[in-house]
Amino acid sequence: MNNRLSITILGSGTCVPDLEKSACAVLMETDDSRLLFDIGPGTMRRLLQTGLCIQDIDYVLISHFHPDHTGELAAFLFANKYPDLSRRQRRLTLAGGPGFRAFFEKLAAAYPERITWPELAVTELAPETPNKRDFGDFTLSWTPAAHQPESIAYRVAAGAEACAVYTGDSDFSREIIDLARGADLLICESALPDQMKVDGHMTPHLSGKTATEASVGALVLTHFYPECDNVDIRAQTRKTYSGPLHLARDLMKIHLPEGSVTWPK
Numbered sequence: 001m002n003n004r005l006s007i008t009i010l011g012s013g014t015c016v017p018d019l020e021k022s023a024c025a026v027l028m029e030t031d032d033s034r035l036l037f038d039i040g041p042g043t044m045r046r047l048l049q050t051g052l053c054i055q056d057i058d059y060v061l062i063s064h065f066h067p068d069h070t071g072e073l074a075a076f077l078f079a080n081k082y083p084d085l086s087r088r089q090r091r092l093t094l095a096g097g098p099g100f101r102a103f104f105e106k107l108a109a110a111y112p113e114r115i116t117w118p119e120l121a122v123t124e125l126a127p128e129t130p131n132k133r134d135f136g137d138f139t140l141s142w143t144p145a146a147h148q149p150e151s152i153a154y155r156v157a158a159g160a161e162a163c164a165v166y167t168g169d170s171d172f173s174r175e176i177i178d179l180a181r182g183a184d185l186l187i188c189e190s191a192l193p194d195q196m197k198v199d200g201h202m203t204p205h206l207s208g209k210t211a212t213e214a215s216v217g218a219l220v221l222t223h224f225y226p227e228c229d230n231v232d233i234r235a236q237t238r239k240t241y242s243g244p245l246h247l248a249r250d251l252m253k254i255h256l257p258e259g260s261v262t263w264p265k
Contacts, residue, residue, distance in 0.1 A: 003159030005030055005138075005256040007185065010046040011038075012222045012248035014191065015068040022046050022250055023068040024223060026166050026187060030158045032137045035059040037154060037166045038069040039076055046250060054079055055088045061140075062096035063168025064151040065103050074107055077115035088119075095123040097142075097150040127152060143179040145170035147200045155179050162256035165216070169223065171199060172206045180214035184256050187248075189223035193231040204233050208241030218259055222248035 006029040013021025023040025027050065036043070036057050044054055054076060063069055073094075080088045094104065101124045108116050125131075127144040138158050145151035147169040153176050157163040164185040167176055180186045188210060191201040202210070204221065211219040219241060221233065237245055244259065246252070251264035 003031070003161040003257075005156065005158040005162035005164055005184075007164055007187070007254045007256070008050055009187075009220070009222060009248045009250060009252050010036075010043050010050075011040050012224060012250050013040075013068075014223060014225050015040075015066075016226055018226070020250065021224065023071065024063075024168075026222075027052075028156050028164060028166075030138045030156075033058045033135065035061060035138075035156065037061050038063055038168065039072045040068045041071045043072045044076060044079065049251060055090065057092065058090060059093045059095065061154055062094070062100060063145065063153065063166070064097065064148045065099075066148070066169070069168065070103075074111055074115050077120075078111065081114070081117060088117075091119050091121065093121040093123060095125055097125055097127060097144075097152040099150045100124045103150075125152060141179065143175040144173075145176060146173040147171065153179055155183065158256075164254075164256060167202075167210075169201060172202055172210060177210055177214045180210065180216055182215055184217040184259065185220065185254060186211050186214065186216040186218070187220045187222060190221040190228070190233065190237070191223050191225050192227050193233065194236050196227055204236035205239045208237040208239065208245075211241045211243065216243070218244035218246070218254075220246045220248050220254065224248070 008027040010025035011022035022042030024038040025043040026037040028035045132141040141155040142152045145153045153167045155165045165180040188207040190207045194203045253262040
Protein backbone atom coordinates (compact mmCIF):
# COMPACT_ATOMS: atom_id res chain seq x y z
CA MET A 1 0.00 0.00 0.00
CA ASN A 2 1.38 3.40 -1.02
CA ASN A 3 -0.85 5.42 1.32
CA ARG A 4 -1.53 8.03 -1.31
CA LEU A 5 -4.58 10.24 -1.62
CA SER A 6 -5.71 12.10 -4.73
CA ILE A 7 -8.36 14.81 -4.52
CA THR A 8 -10.27 16.20 -7.51
CA ILE A 9 -12.58 19.19 -7.23
CA LEU A 10 -15.57 18.16 -9.36
CA GLY A 11 -17.69 21.17 -8.45
CA SER A 12 -16.39 24.46 -7.03
CA GLY A 13 -19.65 26.39 -7.37
CA THR A 14 -23.02 26.74 -5.69
CA CYS A 15 -26.72 26.61 -6.52
CA VAL A 16 -26.17 29.40 -9.08
CA PRO A 17 -25.83 27.98 -12.63
CA ASP A 18 -22.35 28.59 -14.01
CA LEU A 19 -20.64 27.17 -17.10
CA GLU A 20 -17.26 27.08 -15.33
CA LYS A 21 -18.29 25.97 -11.84
CA SER A 22 -20.52 22.97 -11.20
CA ALA A 23 -22.30 22.59 -7.88
CA CYS A 24 -20.57 21.04 -4.88
CA ALA A 25 -18.69 17.77 -5.29
CA VAL A 26 -15.24 16.48 -4.33
CA LEU A 27 -13.67 13.16 -5.37
CA MET A 28 -11.06 11.48 -3.15
CA GLU A 29 -9.17 8.40 -4.32
CA THR A 30 -7.18 6.09 -2.07
CA ASP A 31 -5.28 2.97 -3.10
CA ASP A 32 -8.44 0.89 -3.42
CA SER A 33 -11.44 3.18 -2.87
CA ARG A 34 -13.12 6.14 -4.51
CA LEU A 35 -15.12 8.48 -2.30
CA LEU A 36 -17.50 11.15 -3.55
CA PHE A 37 -18.26 13.97 -1.13
CA ASP A 38 -21.53 15.67 -2.08
CA ILE A 39 -23.20 15.31 -5.45
CA GLY A 40 -24.62 18.58 -6.71
CA PRO A 41 -25.90 19.11 -10.27
CA GLY A 42 -23.19 18.48 -12.85
CA THR A 43 -21.24 15.93 -10.81
CA MET A 44 -21.63 12.95 -13.16
CA ARG A 45 -20.45 14.93 -16.18
CA ARG A 46 -17.41 16.16 -14.28
CA LEU A 47 -16.69 12.62 -13.09
CA LEU A 48 -16.65 11.39 -16.68
CA GLN A 49 -14.18 14.15 -17.53
CA THR A 50 -11.73 12.65 -15.02
CA GLY A 51 -11.80 9.35 -16.89
CA LEU A 52 -13.93 7.57 -14.31
CA CYS A 53 -17.50 6.37 -14.57
CA ILE A 54 -20.25 6.34 -11.98
CA GLN A 55 -19.80 2.62 -11.32
CA ASP A 56 -16.26 3.32 -10.06
CA ILE A 57 -17.53 5.15 -6.97
CA ASP A 58 -17.54 3.15 -3.71
CA TYR A 59 -18.85 5.74 -1.25
CA VAL A 60 -21.09 8.81 -1.52
CA LEU A 61 -20.78 10.96 1.61
CA ILE A 62 -23.21 13.83 2.04
CA SER A 63 -22.34 16.93 4.07
CA HIS A 64 -25.97 18.16 4.30
CA PHE A 65 -29.23 17.97 2.37
CA HIS A 66 -29.35 21.23 0.39
CA PRO A 67 -29.99 20.69 -3.35
CA ASP A 68 -26.61 22.07 -4.46
CA HIS A 69 -25.03 19.22 -2.44
CA THR A 70 -27.53 16.42 -3.17
CA GLY A 71 -29.35 17.42 -6.35
CA GLU A 72 -27.88 14.69 -8.56
CA LEU A 73 -28.12 11.83 -6.06
CA ALA A 74 -31.34 10.31 -7.45
CA ALA A 75 -30.09 10.50 -11.03
CA PHE A 76 -26.76 8.96 -9.99
CA LEU A 77 -28.45 6.03 -8.28
CA PHE A 78 -30.85 5.48 -11.19
CA ALA A 79 -27.98 5.50 -13.68
CA ASN A 80 -26.17 2.82 -11.68
CA LYS A 81 -29.03 0.40 -12.43
CA TYR A 82 -29.07 0.89 -16.21
CA PRO A 83 -28.10 -0.29 -18.78
CA ASP A 84 -27.48 -3.96 -18.08
CA LEU A 85 -24.13 -4.02 -19.89
CA SER A 86 -22.65 -1.48 -17.48
CA ARG A 87 -24.68 -2.30 -14.39
CA ARG A 88 -22.78 -1.69 -11.15
CA GLN A 89 -20.72 -4.62 -9.90
CA ARG A 90 -19.16 -2.90 -6.86
CA ARG A 91 -20.97 -2.34 -3.57
CA LEU A 92 -22.05 1.27 -3.00
CA THR A 93 -22.34 2.91 0.42
CA LEU A 94 -24.27 6.15 1.03
CA ALA A 95 -23.71 8.07 4.24
CA GLY A 96 -24.75 11.33 5.82
CA GLY A 97 -25.45 12.99 9.14
CA PRO A 98 -28.50 12.88 11.43
CA GLY A 99 -31.69 12.32 9.47
CA PHE A 100 -29.94 10.91 6.41
CA ARG A 101 -31.81 7.61 6.47
CA ALA A 102 -35.17 9.40 6.51
CA PHE A 103 -33.95 11.73 3.75
CA PHE A 104 -33.01 8.75 1.59
CA GLU A 105 -36.26 6.92 2.29
CA LYS A 106 -38.27 9.94 1.14
CA LEU A 107 -36.16 10.17 -2.00
CA ALA A 108 -36.66 6.47 -2.68
CA ALA A 109 -40.42 6.88 -2.17
CA ALA A 110 -40.46 9.57 -4.85
CA TYR A 111 -38.83 7.10 -7.30
CA PRO A 112 -40.28 3.69 -6.35
CA GLU A 113 -37.90 0.81 -7.22
CA ARG A 114 -35.76 3.15 -9.33
CA ILE A 115 -32.91 4.12 -7.01
CA THR A 116 -32.55 1.13 -4.67
CA TRP A 117 -31.04 -2.32 -5.02
CA PRO A 118 -30.00 -5.07 -2.54
CA GLU A 119 -26.28 -4.23 -2.50
CA LEU A 120 -26.85 -0.55 -1.69
CA ALA A 121 -25.92 0.32 1.90
CA VAL A 122 -27.36 3.42 3.57
CA THR A 123 -25.62 4.62 6.74
CA GLU A 124 -26.47 7.46 9.11
CA LEU A 125 -23.50 8.96 10.92
CA ALA A 126 -24.19 10.28 14.40
CA PRO A 127 -22.14 13.37 15.24
CA GLU A 128 -21.37 12.14 18.75
CA THR A 129 -18.30 10.08 19.52
CA PRO A 130 -17.10 7.65 18.37
CA ASN A 131 -16.78 9.54 15.12
CA LYS A 132 -14.13 7.52 13.35
CA ARG A 133 -14.30 4.36 11.25
CA ASP A 134 -11.56 2.28 9.68
CA PHE A 135 -12.28 1.13 6.11
CA GLY A 136 -9.01 -0.69 5.50
CA ASP A 137 -7.17 1.56 3.06
CA PHE A 138 -8.53 4.74 4.68
CA THR A 139 -9.94 6.06 7.93
CA LEU A 140 -12.98 8.33 7.95
CA SER A 141 -13.62 10.83 10.73
CA TRP A 142 -16.36 13.44 11.00
CA THR A 143 -17.67 16.25 13.17
CA PRO A 144 -20.73 18.53 13.24
CA ALA A 145 -20.53 21.58 10.98
CA ALA A 146 -22.16 24.92 11.75
CA HIS A 147 -24.68 25.12 8.91
CA GLN A 148 -27.73 22.82 9.14
CA PRO A 149 -28.76 20.39 11.92
CA GLU A 150 -27.55 17.44 9.83
CA SER A 151 -24.33 19.08 8.61
CA ILE A 152 -21.06 17.25 9.10
CA ALA A 153 -17.48 17.80 7.91
CA TYR A 154 -15.25 14.87 6.94
CA ARG A 155 -11.62 13.88 7.34
CA VAL A 156 -10.03 11.12 5.24
CA ALA A 157 -6.66 9.64 6.20
CA ALA A 158 -4.81 7.20 3.95
CA GLY A 159 -2.35 5.76 6.41
CA ALA A 160 -0.11 8.25 8.22
CA GLU A 161 1.16 9.91 5.05
CA ALA A 162 -1.89 11.59 3.49
CA CYS A 163 -4.89 13.31 5.07
CA ALA A 164 -7.55 15.70 3.72
CA VAL A 165 -10.54 17.46 5.28
CA TYR A 166 -13.72 18.60 3.50
CA THR A 167 -15.86 21.07 5.42
CA GLY A 168 -18.99 21.12 3.30
CA ASP A 169 -20.90 24.29 4.14
CA SER A 170 -20.06 25.66 7.57
CA ASP A 171 -19.58 28.80 9.57
CA PHE A 172 -16.37 29.19 11.57
CA SER A 173 -16.27 26.53 14.30
CA ARG A 174 -13.86 24.99 16.78
CA GLU A 175 -15.14 21.54 15.85
CA ILE A 176 -13.83 21.92 12.31
CA ILE A 177 -10.51 23.31 13.55
CA ASP A 178 -10.11 20.23 15.74
CA LEU A 179 -11.08 17.90 12.88
CA ALA A 180 -8.61 19.57 10.51
CA ARG A 181 -5.70 19.78 12.96
CA GLY A 182 -2.49 18.74 11.24
CA ALA A 183 -4.20 17.69 8.01
CA ASP A 184 -2.18 17.87 4.80
CA LEU A 185 -5.05 19.61 3.01
CA LEU A 186 -8.15 21.54 4.06
CA ILE A 187 -10.89 21.97 1.45
CA CYS A 188 -12.88 24.80 2.96
CA GLU A 189 -15.96 26.60 1.78
CA SER A 190 -15.58 30.35 1.27
CA ALA A 191 -18.95 31.29 -0.14
CA LEU A 192 -18.83 35.08 -0.10
CA PRO A 193 -16.32 37.92 0.33
CA ASP A 194 -15.51 39.20 3.81
CA GLN A 195 -17.77 42.23 3.48
CA MET A 196 -20.80 40.03 2.60
CA LYS A 197 -20.67 37.54 5.49
CA VAL A 198 -23.87 35.56 6.11
CA ASP A 199 -24.70 33.08 8.86
CA GLY A 200 -23.74 29.48 8.17
CA HIS A 201 -20.95 30.22 5.72
CA MET A 202 -17.31 31.21 5.94
CA THR A 203 -15.56 34.08 4.20
CA PRO A 204 -11.93 34.13 3.03
CA HIS A 205 -10.44 35.49 6.25
CA LEU A 206 -12.42 32.98 8.35
CA SER A 207 -11.31 30.10 6.12
CA GLY A 208 -7.74 31.33 6.49
CA LYS A 209 -8.14 31.58 10.26
CA THR A 210 -9.43 28.00 10.34
CA ALA A 211 -6.44 26.77 8.34
CA THR A 212 -3.95 28.67 10.50
CA GLU A 213 -5.38 27.53 13.83
CA ALA A 214 -5.54 23.94 12.57
CA SER A 215 -1.93 24.08 11.25
CA VAL A 216 -2.88 22.45 7.95
CA GLY A 217 -0.37 21.83 5.19
CA ALA A 218 -2.36 23.60 2.47
CA LEU A 219 -5.72 25.30 1.96
CA VAL A 220 -8.13 25.04 -0.96
CA LEU A 221 -11.05 27.48 -0.99
CA THR A 222 -14.23 26.42 -2.78
CA HIS A 223 -18.03 26.94 -3.01
CA PHE A 224 -17.79 30.37 -4.64
CA TYR A 225 -20.91 32.43 -5.24
CA PRO A 226 -20.74 34.90 -8.18
CA GLU A 227 -20.02 37.74 -5.74
CA CYS A 228 -16.53 36.27 -5.33
CA ASP A 229 -15.67 36.80 -8.99
CA ASN A 230 -14.96 40.52 -8.66
CA VAL A 231 -13.12 40.43 -5.32
CA ASP A 232 -9.52 39.53 -4.48
CA ILE A 233 -10.36 36.42 -2.50
CA ARG A 234 -6.70 35.48 -2.21
CA ALA A 235 -5.79 38.82 -0.60
CA GLN A 236 -8.62 38.51 1.91
CA THR A 237 -7.44 35.02 2.87
CA ARG A 238 -3.88 36.26 3.33
CA LYS A 239 -5.03 38.43 6.22
CA THR A 240 -5.15 35.28 8.36
CA TYR A 241 -3.24 32.57 6.48
CA SER A 242 0.26 32.51 5.00
CA GLY A 243 0.59 28.89 3.86
CA PRO A 244 0.04 27.23 0.47
CA LEU A 245 -3.26 28.48 -0.93
CA HIS A 246 -5.33 27.45 -3.95
CA LEU A 247 -8.64 28.77 -5.24
CA ALA A 248 -10.65 25.79 -6.44
CA ARG A 249 -11.47 25.25 -10.09
CA ASP A 250 -13.50 22.37 -11.45
CA LEU A 251 -11.25 19.40 -12.30
CA MET A 252 -8.18 20.65 -10.42
CA LYS A 253 -6.41 17.72 -8.77
CA ILE A 254 -4.26 17.65 -5.64
CA HIS A 255 -1.87 14.79 -5.01
CA LEU A 256 -0.98 13.85 -1.43
CA PRO A 257 1.34 13.51 0.38
CA GLU A 258 3.53 15.65 -1.90
CA GLY A 259 0.88 18.35 -2.32
CA SER A 260 1.37 18.89 -6.05
CA VAL A 261 -1.53 20.29 -8.08
CA THR A 262 -2.66 19.41 -11.59
CA TRP A 263 -4.75 22.17 -13.15
CA PRO A 264 -7.45 21.60 -15.78
CA LYS A 265 -6.52 22.62 -19.31
